[in-house]
Structure formats: structure tokens, C-alpha cells
Amino acid sequence: MTRGVWNLCANILELRGVTKVFKTGLTGKPVVAVDKVSFALREGEILSLLGESGSGKSTIARMILRFLKPTQGSIIYRGKDVWRLQGREVLEYYQEVQGIFQDPYSSFNPIHRVEHHLKQALRSLADGKKNFDEDNVIREAMERVGLNPQNVMGKYPHELSGGQLQRLSIARALLARPRLLVADEPVSMLDASTRVDLLNILAELRDEERMTIILIGHDLSLAYYISDTVVVLYRGSVMESGHVDEVLMRPKHPYTRLLLDSVPQLDKKWEHRMGLENGDQDYDELSKGCKFAPRCPKRFDKCEETPPLLTLGSRRVSCWLYADRQS
Amino acid sequence: MLLEVRGLRAYYRTLTGYVKAVNGVDLQLGEEILGIVGESGSGKSTLASSIILPKPPLRIVEGEVLFRGERIVAPSDTSGLTRVRYRHISIIPQYAMDSLSPTRKVYKIIKDLARGLGDDVLAKARRRLRRVNLPERVLDMYPVELSGGMKQRTVIVISTLLDPEVLIADEVTSALDVTTQRAVLEMLRDFKDSGIVRSIMIITHDIASVYQVSDTLAIMYAGRIVEHGPAEKVIRDPLHPYAQALISSIPKIGIHYKMQKLKGIPGNPPSLRNPPSGCAFHPRCSRSLDECSSREPRMVSKDGRRVACLLYE
Numbered sequence: 347m348t349r350g351v352w353n354l355c356a357n358i359l360e361l362r363g364v365t366k367v368f369k370t371g372l373t374g375k376p377v378v379a380v381d382k383v384s385f386a387l388r389e390g391e392i393l394s395l396l397g398e399s400g401s402g403k404s405t406i407a408r409m410i411l412r413f414l415k416p417t418q419g420s421i422i423y424r425g426k427d428v429w430r431l432q433g434r435e436v437l438e439y440y441q442e443v444q445g446i447f448q449d450p451y452s453s454f455n456p457i458h459r460v461e462h463h464l465k466q467a468l469r470s471l472a473d474g475k476k477n478f479d480e481d482n483v484i485r486e487a488m489e490r491v492g493l494n495p496q497n498v499m500g501k502y503p504h505e506l507s508g509g510q511l512q513r514l515s516i517a518r519a520l521l522a523r524p525r526l527l528v529a530d531e532p533v534s535m536l537d538a539s540t541r542v543d544l545l546n547i548l549a550e551l552r553d554e555e556r557m558t559i560i561l562i563g564h565d566l567s568l569a570y571y572i573s574d575t576v577v578v579l580y581r582g583s584v585m586e587s588g589h590v591d592e593v594l595m596r597p598k599h600p601y602t603r604l605l606l607d608s609v610p611q612l613d614k615k616w617e618h619r620m621g622l623e624n625g626d627q628d629y630d631e632l633s634k635g636c637k638f639a640p641r642c643p644k645r646f647d648k649c650e651e652t653p654p655l656l657t658l659g660s661r662r663v664s665c666w667l668y669a670d671r672q673s
Numbered sequence: 674m675l676l677e678v679r680g681l682r683a684y685y686r687t688l689t690g691y692v693k694a695v696n697g698v699d700l701q702l703g704e705e706i707l708g709i710v711g712e713s714g715s716g717k718s719t720l721a722s723s724i725i726l727p728k729p730p731l732r733i734v735e736g737e738v739l740f741r742g743e744r745i746v747a748p749s750d751t752s753g754l755t756r757v758r759y760r761h762i763s764i765i766p767q768y769a770m771d772s773l774s775p776t777r778k779v780y781k782i783i784k785d786l787a788r789g790l791g792d793d794v795l796a797k798a799r800r801r802l803r804r805v806n807l808p809e810r811v812l813d814m815y816p817v818e819l820s821g822g823m824k825q826r827t828v829i830v831i832s833t834l835l836d837p838e839v840l841i842a843d844e845v846t847s848a849l850d851v852t853t854q855r856a857v858l859e860m861l862r863d864f865k866d867s868g869i870v871r872s873i874m875i876i877t878h879d880i881a882s883v884y885q886v887s888d889t890l891a892i893m894y895a896g897r898i899v900e901h902g903p904a905e906k907v908i909r910d911p912l913h914p915y916a917q918a919l920i921s922s923i924p925k926i927g928i929h930y931k932m933q934k935l936k937g938i939p940g941n942p943p944s945l946r947n948p949p950s951g952c953a954f955h956p957r958c959s960r961s962l963d964e965c966s967s968r969e970p971r972m973v974s975k976d977g978r979r980v981a982c983l984l985y986e
Contacts, residue, residue: 398850399821507941508713537712538878539922543937549930564851571924571935594926608855610882611925612908619859 351435352442353425357386358526358558359410364419366405366582379405381582381637382419384655387575389525390556392548394569394590396605397579403562406579407530410560411445412436423526441471444519448531450511454503461499464488464518471522487517491547509540516547527551530562545572566609570594578602581637588661598663601638636666674742675872676702676724676762676839681736681746683723691734692945694719696896698736699972702839702872706865708883708904709876711893712919714942717876718767720893721843725764727751740839763837767844770824773816780812783831794834801830805860822853826860833870840864843876854882862886881923884908892916895943895953902978912980914961915954952983960984 366380380402387393397403408414410421412428421428423443431439447453454463464484472478485495491513503511512532519527529548533541549572551557563569569576570590577587578601586599597603607620636642639649648666655664658671683695694716711717722731724738727746738746740761745753766772773782780795787794799809805826816824825845833840842861846854864870877883884890884904891901892913900913911917918938928935940957943949949956955965962983970981 398852510941537942538880539712539919539938541937542922542924542935545924546930546934566851567924567926567928570926571928571930590929604852606926608851609926610851610855610879610885612881612884612920612923613925616855616859616885620855 351426351438352423355425356388357422358389358391358424359560360384360386360422361406361410362420362422364406364409364416364421366402366409366414367417378582380409380416383579383582383584384419385577385584385587387526387558387560389558390552391575392552392559392561392573394561394563394573394576395579396563396566396569396576398564398605400581401579402582403564403579404530407445407528407560407562410528411443412439437471441522442524443526443528444522444524445528445530446512446515446519446532449535450508450515451503451535453515454511456503458502459499460501460503460506460514463503463514464521467518468521483521484517487520488514490520490551491516492543493517507540508536509544512536512544513547516544520551524557526558526560528560528562531564532561533568534563534565541568542571548572566594566605567611578605583637584655584662584664585638586661586663586665588659592659592661598658598661598668599638599665600642600644600667604641636664674701674703675740676700677739677742678720678724679737679739681720681723681738682734683719683727684732684734685719686730686732687946690946693896693948694731694945695723696945696948698896698898700891700898700901702874704871705888706862706873706875706886708880708887708890709874709893710878710880710883710890712878712942714895714945715893716896716945717878717893718843719896721764721841721874721876722766725754725758725762725841726766727754759832759837760835761837762839762841763832763835764841765828765832765843765845769832769843769845770816770821770828770848773824773828775815775817778813778815779819779827782816783812783834786831787834790835797834798830801834802827805830805863820853821849822856825849825853825857829857829860829864833864836869838871839874840870840872841874841876844878845875846882847877847879855885858882858886880908880919892919895948896945897953897981898972898979899954899982900978900980902980906976906978910976912975912978912985913982914958914984918957918959952981 362384363382364380365382368377368379370377395403409416415429465480468480488495493513533544548559552559573590576590576593578585580601585601586593597606635650636653639645653664653666655662656668658668678698678700681695681698684691684693698720709717727733733746733748737744740757745757783798802809802811807826811827846857861873865873875883887904890904890907891898894915900907900916911920922935922937924935938957943953951966951968952970955961965983970983972979972981973985975985
């Protein structure tokens with residue numbers, strides 16, 4: 347299904363060499379938050395952007411949502427550069443692409459009732475046209491995310507739990523009938539026992555409506571539970587990407603391995619001491635070569651040069667260890 | 674027994690009534706790492722503060738806390754605490770790492786805290802920093818210059834400088850990345866195993882991470898402990914329906930929703946102002962009996978642990 351100006355493309359979204367540089371402090375010292383990141387999503391795919399703090403994962407989300415402009419590179423949605431949209435195209439873009447965010451408590455103005463927030467969103471998306479029953483559309487969106495309209499209509503945000511509020515933000519995003527949902531850490535502030543329900547809702551949206559979803563997070567188990575593909579980021583660069591089984595069950599990159607080793611799992615206890623290694627270098631110390639090299643147990647001479655993004659079967663790895671094995 | 678909590682009830686006084694955050698807790702702490710796990714509003718942080726830092730609007734309503742058999746906390750009497758606080762029982766409150774004064778260097782912060790204890794405290798701080806693989810220059814840095822993991826490790830070093838017997842750590846890993854989280858938890862394990870502290874209570878919402886370093890686990894719900902026992906038993910074969918539902922709702926790497934769909938716990942967390950009658954979990958429990966709404970379950974011993982559920986009485 348396409349609306350308006352959008353083309354049918356093999357990839358619904360494509361990032362091509364996207365870079366974001368922030369200027370920080372009084373001196374304007376540049377910090378490269380996202381460094382030549384490229385990846386693509388097919389329609390109906392769930393892709394997880396995985397990384398720790400400082401990996402640039404949220405910056406990528408904000409660039410896709412047009413909150414931040416890339417310093418270099420382009421973001422292509424159905425054949426159009428999203429940073430070259432003009433006039434009405436921008437509104438049409440937000441009808442296609444919607445976001446939900448980490449903190450459901452600060453996503454709603456506390457002085458307005460629940461339905462007000464949804465009505466407001468509906469009106470700004472409808473762009474003046476009103477040929478539908480607002481209440482009905484809102485009810486439908488609430489039911490879609492497992493909220494009982496009778497229980498939440500008329501309430502203020504503080505009367506709802508975090509899980510209910512996060513469902514409400516999905517409902518609000520769904521009002522646009524988007525084709526791509528960018529979910530930035532949507533469950534990390536929720537209680538453990540409600541996280542999986544929210545992921546199940548996202549999975550249903552994909553299975554029943556073929557919605558494409560980008561999930562940003564740091565929890566590898568949650569990412570495995572719902573994703574088709576994962577992109578592992580470290581300090582702004584892609585370390586490894588590919589099918590979730592390939593990357594998380596048979597990791598190649600030393601950083602992916604370190605992440606998998608550190609993730610606490612209920613089915614196994616950490617066996618060995620990892621030791622108190624120190625991954626806290628300054629960003630500018632790492633301007634040359636592989637960004638993970640200072641912490642990498644496998645580093646060698648070659649790592650002083652920036653590794654290429656190698657294709658190994660269906661996955662891509664940015665590591666010199668595999669330079670002679672490219673397929 | 675190092676620390677003993679007996680029938681403790683601690684409520685917050687508000688304009689609209691009491692919030693019953695700790696509502697009848699019995700707990701014994703020996704030389705072990707005990708993980709106290711609960712979701713938001715379970716009363717886990719209040720339990721920590723009522724043991725060592727009760728202050729208004731929190732009030733001890735009932736029960737007592739004993740340290741080595743001596744009473745340190747009782748209703749309207751917490752005078753026993755000043756003797757033991759920091760020297761014998763130390764606490765790292767939630768958000769402590771973000772509460773370090775930004776205008777004082779780390780060594781100044783230590784000097785302020787250890788006033789009157791002589792200069793060897795700084796020497797000891799230096800040794801401890803080396804032990805946890807932090808450079809000594811941390812002492813000459815401002816807290817803002819430290820990364821999250823370094824800051825949290827520094828906070829743990831500071832709070833154990835007087836070699837307390839008991840350390841209470843409230844959500845010390847929740848703001849950290851997984852790789853630094855592991856380093857901090859292993860550091861706590863090392864402090865326990867090397868005898869710097871004798872026992873640690875780790876309070877957290879993250880059951881998978883605390884399981885990695887705990888000897889025993891206690892699971893809290895609505896101000897009570899519902900199950901308490903050896904970590905391995907509680908995780909592998911939980912008895913309480915809440916513990917079962919919680920543990921089975923957590924995904925593991927290798928479980929994809931298309932192969933195995935997981936379920937969360939239905940319903941919403943209980944109100945602590947007005948908790949459900951009987952067992953507080955009964956409105957959300959898939960195995961509840963008729964009497965669960967009227968009768969409060971007692972803590973009973975079952976299969977090597979303690980559990981509070983009418984199914985086992």
C-alpha cells in the first residue's frame with residue numbers, strides 16, 4: 347500500500363553513510379555520534395538497533411524521525427530523501443513514519459485527559475479534514491493496543507501505570523496508520539512483567555498489518571525475542587549486522603561477544619570473572635582505527651586502521667579478523 | 674545472624690492517608706549476598722531505608738530491626754542507628770552516584786565524610802581504587818569527569834571505606850550499560866568474598882542480573898516478601914505464583930515470539946494506599962482460591978525456602 351508521493355521500493359527505509367557530528371562545550375569540540383552508518387529495512391521487517399550508551403542508536407532514531415539533521419549521508423524512505431521533503435510532503439511523511447519513546451511518563455501533558463492527547467494528534471494528522479468519527483477511531487486505536495477505552499477514557503496520565511501509558515503512546519502513533527514505527531527504548535522504563543506484553547503488541551502489528559518496526563534498545567534478550575535482524579552499534583559505528591540468529595547465536599565481532607557475555611540470563615550463571623576492565627576512554631582518543639580496539643581482547647597491529655564493513659554470508663562485520671574471509 | 678528484620682511495617686504518611694510500602698516483612702541476613710527483587714511499588718527501596726535510614730514522612734509503625742541481636746530500629750525509636758550506621762551497616766541509596774557534589778573533587782568528598790578518622794582513610798581509598806582497577810587519579814577528579822561505571826565503583830569504594838559488616842546497595846546497576854553492570858556486580862561479589870564486607874543486600878528490579886552474584890533471593894510484592902530462598906531454587910523452580918509469572922515473563926536469548934510466545938502478568942500493580950485484601954496478588958493470580966481474597970497468607974517453609982501463599986499452607 348502506498349499513499350501520496352511514496353514509491354514502491356525493495357527497501358522501505360535505507361540509511362546511506364549517515365553521519366552526525368555534535369559540537370560540544372564552549373570550544374565546540376566535535377563529537378562524532380554517528381559515523382557513516384548504512385543499513386536497509388524491507389517492508390514488514392523488525393530490526394533492532396542494539397548498543398550501549400553513546401552508541402548513537404537514539405541519534406539515528408531522531409534523524410529518521412526528522413528531529414535531527416544528518417551532518418552527512420542520506421536517509422531514504424521509499425525512494426525519497428527524508429531531509430529533502432518539502433511542504434506537504436513532511437506531513438505525509440509523518441503519516442507514514444511515527445515514533446514512540448522511552449519515557450511514557452513525560453510523553454503526555456499532565457494537565458490533559460487521555461483522550462485529549464489522542465484527539466490532538468488525530469486532528470494534526472487529518473490536516474483539517476473531518477470525515478470520520480473521532481471517538482470511534484480513538485477507541486479502535488486503544489483496543490488495538492490492549493487498552494479498554496472504558497477504563498482509561500476520562501483519566502489523567504498520572505492515573506495510569508507506565509505500561510498503560512506506553513500502550514497509549516503506541517495508540518497515538520497508530521492514529522496516523524503509519525507504515526514504519528520507530529520505537530526508541532519503548533520498554534526499558536517498564537516493569538519486567540509488562541515488557542513482553544508490549545513487545546507482543548508490536549509483533550502483532552507487524553504480523554497483521556505488515557508494519558515495519560525499528561526497535562532501539564540495549565537488551566539483547568528482548569531484541570532476540572522480537573527482531574528479524576539486528577544492527578550492533580559501538581560508539582557510532584556498525585560493528586556487526588545481520589539475521590538475529592546469526593548475530594546473537596553465532597556472533598563474530600569481539601564486541602558482540604563481549605555484549606553477549608555480559609548479558610545476565612536466567613538460564614545460566616556467569617562462570618568466570620570477566621574482571622574489572624575499563625571501557626571508559628575519552629571519545630577523541632579513539633579517532634583512528636577500530637573504535638573497539640582499546641577494549642578488544644583480540645586486537646592486533648591492523649586495528650590501528652579503520653576496518654572495512656565485510657560481508658560474510660548474510661551478515662556484515664566490521665573487524666580485521668575476518669578480512670581474508672570475505673565471501 | 675547479622676541482621677534480623679521482625680514483623681516490620683513502615684508507612685509513608687501523606688495528606689490522604691498511609692502508603693503501606695513495607696507491610697509485614699520478616700527477614701534474616703547472614704554472611705551472604707541477598708538479592709531483594711521487586712517491581713516498582715513493591716516496597717523494596719523502602720525496606721532498605723527503614724533498616725538504616727528511616728526519616729519522615731516514612732514511619733516505622735510496627736516491628737523491629739536487630740543488628741547482632743541488638744535492637745537498632747523500633748517504632749518511634751531509631752536512636753540505636755547512629756551507633757551502627759556506616760561503621761557497621763552502610764547503604765548506597767538509589768541515585769547515590771548522581772548525588773556526589775559536582776564542585777568537589779573525589780578526595781575532598783572522602784575527607785568530608787571521614788572527618789576525624791585521620792589521614793589513612795585516603796591511603797585506604799587509594800588501595801581500594803587500585804583493587805577495583807580504577808586509577809588513583811580518580812581522587813583528583815570531579816565526579817562529572819567520571820563515566821557512569823567509574824562513578825558507581827567510586828561510590829562503592831567510598832561507602833565501604835570503614836569496612837562495614839553489612840552493605841545495602843539500592844539499584845546500583847540500573848543506570849549502567851550491560852558491560853559495566855557486570856563489572857560492578859562482580860566488584861560487589863569480590864568485596865564479599867574477600868571479607869571487606871560480610872554481607873550484602875542488593876536491591877533491584879533486575880532479577881537476571883542480581884541472580885548472577887546472589888546466594889539467596891527474596892521476591893517482594895506489595896510491601897511483603899512472597900518467596901525467599903537459595904537463588905538457584907527460586908529461579909529454577911519458583912513456588913509463589915507471582916514469582917512464577919515474573920520469571921516466565923522474562924525473555925532469554927534464543928526465545929523468539931514465533932517459536933514461544935511469552936506472557937506478562939495481567940492487570941496493574943497494586944495500590945499501596947489501599948492494597949487488596951487477603952493476599953495482595955490475588956486479583957492478578959491465575960491460581961487464586963476463594964479464600965485468597967479474605968485470608969492473608971503466612972510465611973511457611975516449603976522445599977528449602979520460605980513462601981507466603983495459601984497454596985502451600
